[in-house]
Amino acid sequence: MVYGRLYRHLLLPLFDGVIKRRSTMRHWRNAESSQWWTRERLESLQLDALRNLLTHAANSCPYYADLFASRGLKPEQIATLDDFVKWPLLDKGIIRQHRMAMRTTVDLPLMTKATGGSSGEPLQFDLDHGSNDRRTAMMYRGYGWAGGAPGSKQLFIWGTAVGKVSTWKRLKTRLHHDFDRHKIISCFEFTPEKMAQHVAKLNAYRPEVIVAYTNPVYEFARYIEATGQSVWRPQSIIVGAEKLHDFQRTLIERVFKAPVFETYGSREFMLIGAECQHHTGLHLSLENLLVEVLDENGRPTPHGEEGNVVITDLFNYGMPFVRYVNGDRAVAGFEMCPCGRGLPLLKKVVGRQLDTLQTPDGRRVPGEFFPHLIKDFPAIRRFQVVQADLGTIVLKVVVNGELLRADQERLLETIRQCTGEKVRLDLQLVDDIPLTKAGKLKVVVSAM
Numbered sequence: 350m351v352y353g354r355l356y357r358h359l360l361l362p363l364f365d366g367v368i369k370r371r372s373t374m375r376h377w378r379n380a381e382s383s384q385w386w387t388r389e390r391l392e393s394l395q396l397d398a399l400r401n402l403l404t405h406a407a408n409s410c411p412y413y414a415d416l417f418a419s420r421g422l423k424p425e426q427i428a429t430l431d432d433f434v435k436w437p438l439l440d441k442g443i444i445r446q447h448r449m450a451m452r453t454t455v456d457l458p459l460m461t462k463a464t465g466g467s468s469g470e471p472l473q474f475d476l477d478h479g480s481n482d483r484r485t486a487m488m489y490r491g492y493g494w495a496g497g498a499p500g501s502k503q504l505f506i507w508g509t510a511v512g513k514v515s516t517w518k519r520l521k522t523r524l525h526h527d528f529d530r531h532k533i534i535s536c537f538e539f540t541p542e543k544m545a546q547h548v549a550k551l552n553a554y555r556p557e558v559i560v561a562y563t564n565p566v567y568e569f570a571r572y573i574e575a576t577g578q579s580v581w582r583p584q585s586i587i588v589g590a591e592k593l594h595d596f597q598r599t600l601i602e603r604v605f606k607a608p609v610f611e612t613y614g615s616r617e618f619m620l621i622g623a624e625c626q627h628h629t630g631l632h633l634s635l636e637n638l639l640v641e642v643l644d645e646n647g648r649p650t651p652h653g654e655e656g657n658v659v660i661t662d663l664f665n666y667g668m669p670f671v672r673y674v675n676g677d678r679a680v681a682g683f684e685m686c687p688c689g690r691g692l693p694l695l696k697k698v699v700g701r702q703l704d705t706l707q708t709p710d711g712r713r714v715p716g717e718f719f720p721h722l723i724k725d726f727p728a729i730r731r732f733q734v735v736q737a738d739l740g741t742i743v744l745k746v747v748v749n750g751e752l753l754r755a756d757q758e759r760l761l762e763t764i765r766q767c768t769g770e771k772v773r774l775d776l777q778l779v780d781d782i783p784l785t786k787a788g789k790l791k792v793v794v795s796a797m
C-alpha cells in the first residue's frame with residue numbers, strides 16, 4: 350500500500366513528467382474529473398475536439414484534404430455531433446493504401462505501431478506522442494475503476510514478446526516491471542506442466558489485480574477448478590484483448606472469488622471502454638475517442654441493436670483516424686450508469702464476428718456456436734475449428750487427461766446436428782494449438 354501511494358503520487362509523476370517529459374499525469378488528472386461531468390458538457394468537449402481535429406486533417410493531411418474537398422465537407426459545418434454522420438468512413442484497406450498521405454505534414458514526431466489483426470493481415474499506422482500520453486491516461490483511469498490504477502500490484506497473463514531477447518533488454522524490462530509492480534505470465538506458456546508453476550507464482554506474488562487476456566485466464570481458472578487447488582484471491586480481474594463470454598465470466602469469478610471487469614481496446618486506440626463497479630456496460634474513453642455504433646446503412650443503431658463500431662481518435666494529430674470501421678460489433682448503451690459518471694456506455698461488445706462455416710448443402714454455421722458447445726466438455730482445454738474446404742471441418746482439441754470415447758461421440762453428434770450429414774467431421778486430439786503472434790487464440794478459422 351505504501352509503495353502504491355508513493356508510486357502513484359511521486360515516482361510515476363517524476364518518471365513520466367520530469368524524466369520522460371510526458372503529459373500523461375495531467376491528462377489523467379483531468380480525466381478523473383471530467384468523467385463526472387454532465388453528458389451535455391462532455392459532448393460539447395467532444396464537439397470542440399472534433400472540429401479541431403477535422404480542421405487539422407483538412408489543412409495538413411493530403412488524404413483528408415482531398416477527400417473532404419471532393420465531398421464538399423467543411424469542419425465548420427458541424428454544429429452538432431449528429432452532423433458528423435454524413436462524413437465518410439475509413440477502413441483498414443484505405444489505411445494500407447493511403448497511410449503516407451494520411452500523415453500530417455506538420456513537423457510532429459511520430460511513432461509507428463502495427464496491429465496483427467485477427468485476419469492475420471498486419472496494419473501499420475502512426476501516432477504522435479501527445480496522443481500516446483492521452484491514451485495512456487485513459488487506460489490509467491479505466492483500469493482504476495477496477496482497482497488497477499498505476500501503483501497497484503498486478504499480475505499480467507499477457508501475450509508478451511517471444512523469441513530471443515538480449516540480456517540487457519531482459520534486465521531493463523525486469524526493472525521496469527518491478528518499478529511498476531507488474532509481474533507477467535506469458536500466455537504462450539499455458540501447458541499443463543507450466544500451470545502448476547503459474548499457480549505457485551500467483552500464490553507467492555499475491556497481486557491486488559490480475560490483468561489478463563480472456564482465453565488464458567479462463568483456461569487457467571478451469572485448470573484450477575479441475576485440480577481443486579486453492580488460490581490467492583485478488584481484489585479484481587481485468588480482462589481484455591479477446592471476447593468475454595458470460596459463461597467465462599461466471600467461471601473466472603467463481604474460481605478466483607473476485608469480480609471480473611471487462612475492458613475493450615485495440616492497438617489503434619488503446620482503451621476504448623471499461624466497466625465500472627456496476628458492470629452495466631463499458632464506459633467509453635469519451636474525452637479521447639468518439640465512438641459510434643452504426644447499422645449497415647450508416648445510421649446509429651436503435652436501442653438494444655447490434656451494429657458496427659466506428660471510431661474517431663480526437664487527438665491523434667500525427668495520423669488522424671476519422672470514422673474508422675474497426676471490424677468489431679457492439680451494442681450502444683442509452684441509459685445512465687448508477688455510478689453517476691457522465692461517460693456513455695457500450696452495452697455489450699460482441700467483438701469481431703467469428704468466421705462462419707459453410708456446408709455443401711448450403712447451411713451456414715456461425716462460429717459462436719463452438720465456444721458455447723465446448724464449454725460443456727471440461728476435458729477440453731483449448732480448441733480450434735478449421736474449415737479448409739467445403740467438405741471438411743476439422744476440430745482440433747487439446748485435452749487435460751482424456752476425452753472419453755462417449756464424449757467424443759456426443760461432441761461430434763452435436764456438431765453434426767448443426768452441419769448436417771454432407772460434411773466430414775474430423776476430430777483431432779493434438780498436443781498444442783499455437784496462438785497468433787499477439788498471443789490470441791483464433792478459435793474458428795475458415796479458409797472458404
Ligand SMILES: [Zn+2]
Nearest residue numbers: 625627686688
Ligand atoms: Zn458506471
